[in-house]
Amino acid sequence: MTVKKELILNPNWCKGCGICAAFCPKGALEIVNDKVQRVKDAECVLCGQCELRCPDYAIYINEEEPEGDANQWIKSY
């Protein structure tokens, strides 16, 4: 069973400081109009460096058990 990982951006909390984009090892993020967004076609390896240094908690790696897994509730709490 694999954990589903996904990069999530929350533009409502993003202040556009650019720290995530600057320290993304894959160059997968950019700031457009003061908000973070994915660079088209760039690869995200879900390393989480952005999450560690985002001062505003506006970017993170979401980890989820696959849906329909009978153990989901036990695992997540």
Add this chain to the structure above:
Amino acid sequence: MKVNTGDVNAASRTKQMSNLIYKYMRPEHLPQIWCPGCGNGIIMRDVAQAIENLGLSRNQTVIVSGIGCSSRAAGYMDFNTIHTTHGRAIAFATGIKLANPELEVIVIAGDGDISAIGGNHLIHAARRNIGLTVVVMNNSTYGMTGGQYSPTTPTNAYGTTAPYGNLDRSFDIAGLAYGAGASYAARGSAYHVQQTIGLIQDGIRNKGFSIIDVASICPTYYGRKNKKGDAVEMMKWQRDHGVTVEQAAKMDPEQLKDKLVIGLLHHAQYPEFTYKYDMLIKKLAEEREANE
């Protein structure tokens, strides 16, 4: 998820924030008031991550703050939180710890708050070795009032009250606390996230007085006044100038001049104050019983 964090329900949380933020912050008060690129948000997350790693109970953890940018952290964190007066966070925290030593008491403070107006409380809490953990968001300036020079502003750096450059020398806050008797002293930075989380964790685990002086960044005032560039440039400076304690040991003072030494500076076991007091109470009770 059965985590209860006030007004935000599970539905509105979806894809808004990480589990860590959801669990330890008060999302209804986010995003915080700090400026774009302020290092304080990163350090506040470090504290939450350290608490998560240690598995502390939120109900048994207290966050105490003073006044200034850093002090806003208390309001955002979902613990027993108290936002006190300027410089006095450690003194308030001392009362809380003394009254209930079971509580894990963490002080979050700024450099001006902890080493200027609150300097006396810092050194004496360190001397007393009372079980507090102090995390300093050290941005080398008074941000909330608009960029005046602080006790950690380097000599010759600029501030609104140092228009010709700072004439003062600066404090090394971790060194100051160590010199005053703290049993745990360390330095982290906004850039060095993993190391800083580990240092905060160890600081909390230490029974006596712990201080983790974390270099923050203030692009709005300190950065602009001193032509240090934006938040990204300031973070890169920390990356490029950060050296570990072990590396620093092999360097001479000239090489260390513009370096940021990161890591554990001092750790020793001295008896903790509230523990000693509880032993005193126990001893007196036993003596009284023996005499009866």
Add this chain to the structure above:
Amino acid sequence: MDQVVLMQGNEACVEGAIAAGMRLFAGYPITPSTEIAELSAYRLPQVGGKFIQMEDEIASIACAIGGSVAGVKSMTATSGPGFSLKQENLGYACLAEIPLVVVDVQRMGPSTGMPTSPSQGDVMMARWGTHGDHPIIVISPSSVTEAYYQTIRAFNLSERYRTPVIFLMDEIIGHLREGMQMKEAEDITIVNRPTVQFPDPKRKPYHMNEKKGQMVPQMAPFGCGQRYNITGLIHDESGFPTNSTEEAEKLMYRLMHKISDNYKDIVRYEQVNMDDADVAIVCYGGTMRAAQTAMEMARAKGVRCGIFRPVTIWPFPERELTAALGGLKKIVVAEHNCGQIVLEVERLTRGACPVAFVGKYNGAVITPQEILQKVEEA
């Protein structure tokens, strides 16, 4: 059975505090209040309480507030210079509604002044010392026995109304040794703060049932399970800061009115021979000792003299003093300062009756003769 013990005013204050449930004292040495710290250091660990000598006066009050936040009845003690230093955090306790007793054993000032000489120069500072409008309760004892029982009352009021209470002693009472009647513990009423029974993080920490006339929110000691935020910023009932003028007014109104609406419970005073009095001596604290003798001397000379003594100085017993004005031909206010309470008395009499003043501010005590002279003057 009650017992009579020989005790000093400062010591009686500590014993009263312990009887009231004080289990944390944070202090800093200062004459003439030091004995309070010394005896607390000796007594508290015997009863499972904690004493701490902090690095300065500011830290002392901050530490005491911290102790109270964690659910322990706390006290700090000082004298004029230290009381000046404590003012900022005193205001914090008023706004954040933290129960606390602050003892000020007044000495002659300003500044370092005369540390071992009596004064009552801090009366207005006790009322208005911290910045901004704020509620305050100030109690001034005039005997060792009263130092004991009024300290208990100070704790009770502070707990009931979640507000700091200032115990304003003077050097005369602080250092006076005399016999005092000590009641059995079970005969003493102890009040504990309104406390949250079922902790719930969703509960608004400053919420009150206004329909039931509740004016003091229940308090949750840190660690009980109800996580909330305490701040010295103007806050709404959630405990978080607000810039709303409406919320600011609501909070300020309640803070002031939780004291003024409970005037009867809070205010205490003593009247001696006031029934037939033509002349009333108004005094408080240690000055009462000279006033008592002056009154007896005046009575012996045929002057119908009485004493009106506020025990609670703030709020001032204004209803009772105003009521007593009717039959009076003169009021003599005696206090160890250049004139502080006399201003309050003049305000209340509104010219209905002449007010004379005996003030001493040179470090000496007022003598009965000095008061008598003013009583006899036409």
